[in-house]
Amino acid sequence: MSLDWISKSIVANSMVLDGVGTTFIPGLIKFKYTINPGAAYGMNAGKLGLAITIAALVTLLLIAIFIFIRNKYWLIPISLMVAGSVANLLGRAWAPLTSDGIKGGVVDFIVFDFSFLGSDGYIFNLADAWVSIAVGFIIVILIAYAVFEILEANMRKKDKEKYEFYVDIKTRKQILFETYYEKFKFKDENKLTYRDYLSKNEKITKKWKKYKNKR
Structure with missing residues (x-):
């Protein structure tokens, strides 16, 4: 969470809001500073109140899951989701105004420097990335669970x-x-x-x- 806030602060103090942007890793990642008043990846961008309400509810739900979870395999993705959700939610409090003068947005700055299924059309931050990685972990875990269930069922029969x-x-x-x-x-x-x-x-x-x- 601290790393996310530090990166947002550096970008907000060193880059021009809604400027041209700059290449970080050619062909992979570039930086373009913007303030997103919506949720992750620009969803509900025109509904600030709704975006903040949903973000707050999701954060509380994730914290509750984290507190009561008992399975070690779910700890990593849930921890990443909590960190990303809290970082973005609290980051809204100190984020600068948007170019339209709207307060309560999120600092976004990472853009893919390649086009794959519209990937270059999204601007996000580290907190968003952690949530996406967590989703990837969850998919892998679910697949692993399905495979283990099949293997266990086979063992039970044999x-x-x-x-x-x-x-x-x-x-x-x-x-x-x-x-x-x-x-x-x-x-x-x-x-x-x-x-x-x-x-x-x-x-x-x-x-x-x-x-x-x-x-």
């Missing part, structure tokens, strides 16, 4: 004993993570350290490997 052992290992890992994360999140002085978590997790993994090697 070897019920192996499947039950696998589920036990999976459950132990989940409980271990929840124990570590809950104490970490609430700053418990007697929390399970990251090193301890990795060590215990490795022991559980070895049990699974040892079991498979015997089969």
